[in-house]
Amino acid sequence: MAFEGLSERLQKAFSGLRRKGKVTESDVRDSMREIRLALLEADVNFGVVKEFVKNVREKAVGAEVLESLSPAQQIIKIVNDELTATMGEAAVPLNKSPHIPTIIMMVGLQGAGKTTTVGKLSKRLIQQEKARPLLIAADVYRPAAIDQLQVVGKSVGVPVFEMGTDTDPREIVRQGLAQAALQHNDYVIIDTAGRLQIDEKLMTELADIKEIAHPNEILLVVDSMTGQAATDVAKGFDERLDITGVVLTKLDGDTRGGAALSIRKVTGKPIKFIGQGEKMDSLDVFYPDRMANRILGMGDMLTLIDKAQQNFDEKQATEMADKIKENTFDFNDFLDQMAQVQNMGPMEDIMKMIPGMANNPALKNFKMDPKDIAHMKAIVYSMTPAEREQPDLLNPSRRRRLAAGSGRPIVEVNRMIKQFNASKKMMSQMYKGNFQGMEGLMGGGVKGRLGKMAMNSMIKKQKKNKKKRLKHAKNFKS
Structure with a gap:
């Protein structure tokens, strides 16, 4: 299960604080050392860890915290707030076109789960918006990539536009968009090619497709099990394509959580969705505050x-x-x-x-x-x-x-x-x-x-953040 190791280490760091009626700066220092080690073991980017620990320490050693009736709870709250801020404060919605179709370009390395995520996102759009997506098979290099997308499309009831493996992906995208215009599809999702690593040929092709399609979203699909390496991948794609968001896959696997805690801080781009499981309905909106609660072992009742x-x-x-x-x-x-x-x-x-x-x-x-x-x-x-x-x-x-x-x-x-x-x-x-x-x-x-179910505190927190989320989403769109 994702974050299990990190969660256990953080609980260990807090256990000493909870046993004390009063907390000293020395206690805070010891806890910060444990938190720093926990984050590094979770494969969080070193720069992110350094800034995180610095921010928490500065807030935790204030007089109002150390002299409060429950300093341990105050410090845990500070860590929770900092985790939320590190991952992006609020959920960020899809960028939608004011007129149909909204075009979503999916990019990523091979093995990240890009084609499966295309199917999951399609099903989500159908369930949430009664949408009529069209999938474009623009990966002509990976063996059976087109067949896989057709199987995925059939499983969620979405048509796939393909022209085989002998046509240039740029031409496939052009004709696919023309087909979507004729059919009045409200979403077009382009499944692009991946590589085992970032190379110039791949990036040139993706940049050309971007120029042709003018996508509203360029979503980078990242395997969360790659840990901190995912941030390097995200930086590489972002520098060439200016991605608009990230989808973290395989979060239900044996992942340490480094990608989720690093990507937003390093790239400035939001995590929009997380994939947990193989089923086509296992794609969830990424809520930083809910994820912070899960990491700290507080549960996630809202999800x-x-x-x-x-x-x-x-x-x-x-x-x-x-x-x-x-x-x-x-x-x-x-x-x-x-x-x-x-x-x-x-x-x-x-x-x-x-x-x-x-x-x-x-x-x-x-x-x-x-x-x-x-x-x-x-x-x-x-x-x-x-x-x-x-x-x-x-x-x-x-x-x-x-x-x-x-x-x-x-x-x-x-x-x-x-x-x-x-x-x-x-x-x-x-x-x-x-x-x-x-x-x-x-x-x-x-x-x-x-x-009536002892959830008042969580709901109050959600209401408090509602305006902040709406404002953030509005600013992001503009």
């Missing part, structure tokens, strides 16, 4: 809520909340719930977004095996309609039949039913207690009901 809103049907969610309220939640609902949660991503990643869970030792090596979910479904599918609707019918003889029907041991059947009953009881208690706004989490109006 979790966004995922819930995207994957949970509002009508179903309201019905589900009613069932929980009336204690009529059954195995049919359990199947629906399982399917929708699976669409949000791996369970271990979801749990780490919950505040307080990110650094829970019990979750350190937690993995939900997809086979376990398949086994649970097999047990439920072996039930009769009456048994699914009335779990109390499941006496020992019926459970033995379920074990035989699903091919699972009777012990596993009993454990699953016990877990289901415990979950049902807990959900009912949560609804009656402090979490009566549960329907808000799963349906519309999420952010208005989160006060």
Whole structure:
């Protein structure tokens, strides 16, 4: 999982501060040394680390911090704010053309995940804006690059314009743009060629394509697993093409986080999207403040809520909340719930977004095996309609039949039913207690009901930053 090592090192740096009622300059100095080492181990650019530590130290040794009632919390807040500032303060939207089509040119080295990202971005535009994109296959060098783009395009329902591998990429782009004008596509995404490293021939071709297409966006796709080397790649592309933004891929892999913490500071160009996973819907907007929270182990409830809103049907969610309220939640609902949660991503990643869970030792090596979910479904599918609707019918003889029907041991059947009953009881208690706004989490109006879910502080922070984000986006566009 991305940033796991960095997060653990930063928590270690803060642990000594948390144990002290008062913090001295010496304590701050020791913590800054740990933070500096943590960032360097995460492969963050040395210049960025130096400036980061300097800024935090200057703010942390002020009298109002050292003499406050909770200096450790104050220092953690300073680190959080500095992390956010280093990564760019606010999310930056796509630059859109005032008239169709908006042209997006995707560039990057081979192996960064550029073609897959083209598909992910297309699907996002379709889901968010009901857009009609056209993909242009301008990579005529990499074996099967055009075939790969066609497969990706088909998987997300987007047409691909291609002219084979014997045509100059510049001519492919010209004719592709003409085709988009005829079809009135509102987005054109150009999948350009990559190389194993930056070379003059590649850059000349990309500069020519830029001159032909006049793109609204030039997005550099960077493999976050390359760490600090990603900043050198970004600088090289930026110097020749004047990129408008960056997409970080493979953030779900064993990445140390150096790219995310360095690129904005080194190039001045924003990270606009992050890719986490192979699925076509696993492309998220990059929010620096949310990422800072995740790095510091504070969770990321807002992203979790966004995922819930995207994957949970509002009508179903309201019905589900009613069932929980009336204690009529059954195995049919359990199947629906399982399917929708699976669409949000791996369970271990979801749990780490919950505040307080990110650094829970019990979750350190937690993995939900997809086979376990398949086994649970097999047990439920072996039930009769009456048994699914009335779990109390499941006496020992019926459970033995379920074990035989699903091919699972009777012990596993009993454990699953016990877990289901415990979950049902807990959900009912949560609804009656402090979490009566549960329907808000799963349906519309999420952010208005989160006060009942101990999320007031995070929402206040989001509101405080809203004007800043809008102003930043407006300035960026102008």
